[in-house]
Structures are given as structure tokens and as C-alpha cells.
Amino acid sequence: MKLRCYVFGTVFTMLGLSMGCTPTRHLAENERLLWRIKLEGVEQADKSAISSLYQQKPNRRVLGAPIYLNLYYLGKSIYNPERIQANIEEETEDHNRNIQKAGSDSVKVDKLIENKEKRLNKLQNKKENGNWLMRTVGEPPAIFDSLKLVQTEDQIRIYLSSKGYFRNKVSSSTEVKNKKVFVTLKVQEDKPYVVSQHTYQVPDTTISRLLLGNQAASLIKLNQNFDEALLSQERNRIEGLLKNNGFFDFRQQFITFEADTSYEAYTVRLSTQIANPTDTTLHKVYSIKDVYFTSDAGLNRFGRARDTVELNKLHFLAYEHHIKPRILLRKVIIRPGQTYSAQRTLNNQRIISNLDVFKYTTISYTKVDTVTAEPNRGLLNAQINTALLPRFQETTEVGGTFTEQVPGPYTSIRFRIRNIFGGAEIFDVGVRAGVEGQLQRNVATVGRRTEIGADMGVTFPQILVPFRTNDLLIRFNPRTRFSTGYTYVDRNEYTRTNLDFSFDYIWQRLNIHQFSFSPLDINVISTPRIDPTFQQYLDTLQQSGNPLNESFKDAFVSSFNFTSLYNTANYNQSNDAKLVRIFVETGGILWNYVAEQFRDLNTYRFAKVNLDYRRYHALGNNMTFVYRANTGVAKPLGDSRALPYDKYFFAGGSSSVRAWLPRRLGPGSSSLIDRETGEVNYLFEQTGEILLELNSEFRFRMFRFGSTNVNGAFFMDAGNIWLFEERNTNPNPEKYATRSGAQFEFNRFYKELAVGSGFGVRLDFTFAILRFDIATKVYDPAQHEGNRLIINRFRSNAIFGTNTQTTFNLGIGYPF
Numbered sequence: 001m002k003l004r005c006y007v008f009g010t011v012f013t014m015l016g017l018s019m020g021c022t023p024t025r026h027l028a029e030n031e032r033l034l035w036r037i038k039l040e041g042v043e044q045a046d047k048s049a050i051s052s053l054y055q056q057k058p059n060r061r062v063l064g065a066p067i068y069l070n071l072y073y074l075g076k077s078i079y080n081p082e083r084i085q086a087n088i089e090e091e092t093e094d095h096n097r098n099i100q101k102a103g104s105d106s107v108k109v110d111k112l113i114e115n116k117e118k119r120l121n122k123l124q125n126k127k128e129n130g131n132w133l134m135r136t137v138g139e140p141p142a143i144f145d146s147l148k149l150v151q152t153e154d155q156i157r158i159y160l161s162s163k164g165y166f167r168n169k170v171s172s173s174t175e176v177k178n179k180k181v182f183v184t185l186k187v188q189e190d191k192p193y194v195v196s197q198h199t200y201q202v203p204d205t206t207i208s209r210l211l212l213g214n215q216a217a218s219l220i221k222l223n224q225n226f227d228e229a230l231l232s233q234e235r236n237r238i239e240g241l242l243k244n245n246g247f248f249d250f251r252q253q254f255i256t257f258e259a260d261t262s263y264e265a266y267t268v269r270l271s272t273q274i275a276n277p278t279d280t281t282l283h284k285v286y287s288i289k290d291v292y293f294t295s296d297a298g299l300n301r302f303g304r305a306r307d308t309v310e311l312n313k314l315h316f317l318a319y320e321h322h323i324k325p326r327i328l329l330r331k332v333i334i335r336p337g338q339t340y341s342a343q344r345t346l347n348n349q350r351i352i353s354n355l356d357v358f359k360y361t362t363i364s365y366t367k368v369d370t371v372t373a374e375p376n377r378g379l380l381n382a383q384i385n386t387a388l389l390p391r392f393q394e395t396t397e398v399g400g401t402f403t404e405q406v407p408g409p410y411t412s413i414r415f416r417i418r419n420i421f422g423g424a425e426i427f428d429v430g431v432r433a434g435v436e437g438q439l440q441r442n443v444a445t446v447g448r449r450t451e452i453g454a455d456m457g458v459t460f461p462q463i464l465v466p467f468r469t470n471d472l473l474i475r476f477n478p479r480t481r482f483s484t485g486y487t488y489v490d491r492n493e494y495t496r497t498n499l500d501f502s503f504d505y506i507w508q509r510l511n512i513h514q515f516s517f518s519p520l521d522i523n524v525i526s527t528p529r530i531d532p533t534f535q536q537y538l539d540t541l542q543q544s545g546n547p548l549n550e551s552f553k554d555a556f557v558s559s560f561n562f563t564s565l566y567n568t569a570n571y572n573q574s575n576d577a578k579l580v581r582i583f584v585e586t587g588g589i590l591w592n593y594v595a596e597q598f599r600d601l602n603t604y605r606f607a608k609v610n611l612d613y614r615r616y617h618a619l620g621n622n623m624t625f626v627y628r629a630n631t632g633v634a635k636p637l638g639d640s641r642a643l644p645y646d647k648y649f650f651a652g653g654s655s656s657v658r659a660w661l662p663r664r665l666g667p668g669s670s671s672l673i674d675r676e677t678g679e680v681n682y683l684f685e686q687t688g689e690i691l692l693e694l695n696s697e698f699r700f701r702m703f704r705f706g707s708t709n710v711n712g713a714f715f716m717d718a719g720n721i722w723l724f725e726e727r728n729t730n731p732n733p734e735k736y737a738t739r740s741g742a743q744f745e746f747n748r749f750y751k752e753l754a755v756g757s758g759f760g761v762r763l764d765f766t767f768a769i770l771r772f773d774i775a776t777k778v779y780d781p782a783q784h785e786g787n788r789l790i791i792n793r794f795r796s797n798a799i800f801g802t803n804t805q806t807t808f809n810l811g812i813g814y815p816f
Helices: 002-020 047-051 067-077 081-102 106-129 132-137 146-162 205-213 228-243 325-329 342-353 532-543 547-552
Strands: 033-040 169-177 180-188 194-201 255-260 267-274 285-294 307-311 314-318 358-367 377-388 392-403 406-418 426-439 446-460 479-490 494-509 513-530 555-567 577-587 606-620 623-636 671-674 690-705 708-722 736-739 754-764 769-779 806-812
Touching (some): 033 047, 047 146, 067 132, 106 132, 132 690, 194 205, 205 267, 228 255, 228 267, 228 342, 314 325, 342 377
Antiparallel strands (some): 169 180, 255 267, 392 406, 406 426, 494 513, 555 577, 577 606, 606 623, 671 736, 690 708, 754 769
16 A cells, blocks of 8 residues: 555656646747647638648647656756767777677677667667657657748648638737747638539540549539549549559549639639540550469479469469469459459459468559550450468467456467368467456455367358359358367356357458358357355345346357448557447257257357447547447347356446446446445446447557557446346345346436546557556446436545456457
């Protein structure tokens, strides 16, 4: 406790010192600090786009204080370039001495020279750019520069003109107070010019017909504001349209726009002009003559020619055909006789790359010298070049977790064999093991959860069905996967094993929309050990009508499911994007007759639907606003009284409502009240059949530490789980009183959304993101109505524990 208080005291003291420093006292006599830029008069244009044009910006401030500037001055106060220069000279002498001692040992000399350059470069960077605080965390003072203000005005004028505000006026004024400069940018937009007419001037009649036939897709619309950015996008659209219709040689340079503003005030008559090539009168339309697929490009065996196999007029070349040509044929959508298409080329490159058996895939074209009756026609030969990846690949991961104040190691080893049967198949096998802290379900102590598992699977690069597929879904990267696995979980309350087998069809549209259909998903679940105290808890629930006990019996769970995943976000989730995941599952309908052969196994019939929607808004300057809605319903069907335990919904935890411990939120407004203290108890895992979660997060860059970006996030989470019918979850009526409210009701569910808020720090290592989140309860539906707003209970010294107002979460990757 004392150490924690010292840490918090040190942090707040440093923040206080940095916020309390006077930022202008370090300035020279003739220097002024740019403190604020105020933009006035912008009513129609994009203010954020204009702000990004500022040639000089004030130092960032937090709660009104220039913390980053003060941290820079803090680093500068201990910055001693003379000492660094002395270190450079000393290091130089030491390294030269060591190099001389190495004598004629060239290997050792080269290594010493490399170390010398690395060390001296680091010291030189420190001398020229300051110490770590100055370079990485701090921000140098924004010394006001009047020339940059003039450049800012020019940039704003150019931007407004590009958006159709041709008669704009931009001016500025400055005010100095205590060596701080306050800038006011005054903008007069005037009325924007609108497009009153749009025509085409295209001497090539083939291109003219193509443009007119696709005019509905044009980005230029009548009565819209003139916008140069739209013209650039329209130029890209036209180029793509022509390249996808055979115009292999076409370039954007042939496209120009002519804007005439002389006819009527505030109007533009726009003309799209496409010139002919200089060496001929028409642009050529190209078709495919031959297709050559080389699967071992880059490999040379002098004096030996590659073997060629011809299938469906495609030529497959290799010194040795490690992958069967008939398999590769299904992955080629460029065929002789087709009109050239740039989009088809990209799609085929993606299809081949997704096989994960080739290092790279390139598709190029060469013109065929031939005389044709039509001068505007040409022929191309397509060359597809690939090279095989190593057949064997091994991946090892070692790490640790920190859950419930208990550190736990984990490790995994995966082994992959590519092209195992000669048909571009992928075979995977892996083992994993881990230990983590686990809050026990029915006592206020922390135990350990041990998990050991193994799995293996094989993926085929086509849809496997018992009839001729005729290249079914060839354009959608079809795959068939068979997999099986075994998982052993040992907790204080129980030991549970799961043997699973699944059969999946997977296909995708481009790289952003993936589908998965599992006609067979079987799990054989066994619970060989249940702690007597936990069994007593389950028996108590069963006596009161709660069927949770059914979920801990040996069981056979069969289902088939469908998943649609649409995701346009990049790895860092920094682009403007969205994610939509739809999951539908039904169990116990087709395969329960197998379980009837084993009378000791429980069977289930159920249905489950889950919808997850996420939106990513890039705000510029390394800032992103993200929000998410996650909802689902799971219900037993027929004679089944309960769901398999893993099919229930849970709320709370590092990727859910973060102010609650994992699986400790809900259901609804029900709660257990300790009869001695009168406080709500959060010790028990809670299962739900209805889920609703709403999350939002504002992410921003804080600073860079070496090659690692240190990012921050403010977030707010809301959500809960409910049941279709009210059930008793009281494990000990003598110790706890029960408050009802677990059943979902339309007239009150919105009042039962738990709300938590907090702050997070994310270490972006490029290959992985380490996340630390601290969240506190804002609104707790488990409390009495009228006393649910509990943000005032926040205590900084009670972040860790099992029954707290505030929780700490450690995770890998973003929460959503």
C-alpha cells in the first residue's frame, strides 16, 4: 500500500510540476510563443481540413496546460551537450583502441566498427536533437513565425478555391499577451461555384460510348459544389473503368478537365476531355492470347528447360510440379480470349496469394506483335510468376498474463506443413498451455485456472462436395477445413475437458468480406471433477428452478453455424472503416442421434444469434473515434432446459464492460446482497441468454518511445445480460439476500444498462499491441433504483481487488 501511494504521489507531483511551469520564461527576448489560433468565418467548408493546413501550430495542451512543452523544458534542464561531446570523444578513443587491438582479425574488426558506428550515431543524435525527454515525450516550443502565418493564409486560399469558393478572402490578426501570441484567422468564403453543365469531349468513339454508358456512376453531378478533389477521384474512376474494359495502355495523363466560369455568376461549365495517343488515332483494346503460370520463378537450372503442362489452354511451367496443375487451374481466372481487366488481374493475384503456399505472386503482361484486321485491337500474353514458401514452418509464443493480481505464464507451439498432399493443402498442428488467476465462483478468494490444449487441422483450397463443383466459388477464394482439438481446463471449482471436431466451408469476397459455414461442429464435453462446495451451489440453484446444473454434466453438443464477417479496418484500426459480424447457430437438430448411442451424455437443442457492429472514424493527427454495438440472443429449444455452458453470453471484462470483472455483470438488475454488510456482491459468474453491449473509445497518440508508439484512449462502456425467465441465482440464502430483475423487460431494460468509463494506455509494437485499461463504475443497475449513479465512489487506492469500484485490465490487442 505504501509503495502504491509513493508511485501515485510521484506521478501526480511530476504532473503538477509540469502543469505549473510558466511556458514563456525560457524564451529569448525577441521570441514569442504561439499560444492559440482561432478560425473565424468558416460556415460551409471543412474546418478540420483547414486546421490541418496551418504551417505552424501551438503546442499541445492537456487541461489547458502545455504538458508536452514543459516536459521538453524539463529534459532541456538536464541536457548537457558538452558532456555528450566528451562522451563522443571518449567512445571514439575506446573503440579505436579496441580496433587496433583486434589486429588482423577482420571479422572482429568489422564487428567493432559496426558497434562503434551504432554507438556514435546514438550519441550524435542525442547531441543534435536532445535527450530522451526532449526527443520522444516533450515538444519543442512553437516560436511564432510571421512568415509561416502568411504561408498559412496562402494555403487556406488555395484550399477554398479548390472547393469552389473562388472569391474567398483570408486575412489574419495577432495579439501578444505576456509573450504569448494569439492568432485570429478571418475567412470570407462567399458563395461556392456549382456545376451547371457537364459534357464529354472524346474523339475515340469506343471510349465515348463506354463513358456515356456508365455516366450514372460518375462522381460529377449537376448542381453540386465544384471540388477539385472530386475531379481527382473522377479521373481515377475513368482510368479504372477503361483499364477494366481492355484499355491496357491507358493512363490518367490522357484525362483533363476544363472549367468555364464565364457564362453565369457562381456557376461552372465542366468538360471532361480524353485525348488520343500521340502515335495513333485510337486507344487500343487488348485481349488475352495465352496465359503462362510459372510456379518456381526465380529458380534456374542451367541446361534444363521447365516442364510445361497445358490444361484448358493455360500453360503451367515448372522444373518439378510440386503443386498439381489441375489445382492451380481452379485458382486462375485470367483465361485466353478474355478482354484485359486490371481488376480481374488484382483479384487473381489475391486468390493465388491467399493459398499461403507462395512467397509472392506477380502478374504481368507482354504485347504480342501481330497484324490484326482491326487497328484498335491488340493481344497480350499473361505471365503469372510465383515461388513456393518453405514447406515447414514452426511458430513459438511465450508470454504471461496478470489476472486478479496473479501472474501466469502461457506458451504455444504451432507447426505448419504446406502442400502436404500436393494440392496446396495446409496442415496445422499446435499445443498450448497456460496458467492464470481466476476469481473463484462462490468464495472471495483467487485461485488458478490451468488450460492445456492441442489441435490440428487441414485446409483444402476448394469446396469439397460429393459432386462435380465446376469451379464453385472460384472467384471467392473457397476453402474447406477439417479440424479437431482437445482442451483440458482445471479450476478450483471443477475440471472440464472438451473434444471437438468441425467441418467448415470458407470463402470471401475480396479481402473485406468473409463467409464461413459449418455443417458439422461437434463437442464432447466431460466434467470429471466438481468441487463439493461448487456442487452444493449448483444443487441449490437446481432446487430453486435454475437449470445451470445441466451445463456441468457430461454432454454431446452438436451444431451447424454460419458467419458473415465484413471488415474494412486495417491492422492498426486507424482508417475510416467498419466491421459487421453476423453469427447464426443452431444445435441438436441433425446430429443428436449419434449421442443417443451414449446414454450417459446430455444433449441440447438451442439456437443462437449474435450481431457485432463496429465503426472506426479517423479524425486526423493520429486520432480515432471508435464505437461498437454487440447484441445477441441464445435460447434452449424443445425439451432442453439449459444451454451448454459455453453457449451462454457473459458480460464484464477487458473486451466488454471494463469496469466489471470478467463474467461478473448482470443479469439485468438482479443482485446478491450480503446480509451482514448490505453491499452488492460481485463474486459470482453470471450467465445470460440476451446480450446488449455499447462501447465507445477516443484513441490518440501520446508520444513515441524508440520504435514504439505509446497511445492513449478515453472510453465509455455500457451493457448487460438478461434471461428470458426470472431465475434464482442465490448460492446461500442464509448469507445473501436476492434482488430480482434478471428477466428482460422492454419497459425497463434501458434502465439496466451498466455504464463504466476509464482511461487506457496502449503500447504499439507494430507486431502486437499491449493494452492497459483502468475503468470505474459510473452506473450500476445492481444497486437500488435511485442510487445507481456511483461514480463518486471512485478511489485511486482501490484499483486492484475482487469487489471494487474500479478495475484494472491487461490485454493483447484492441478491445474492439
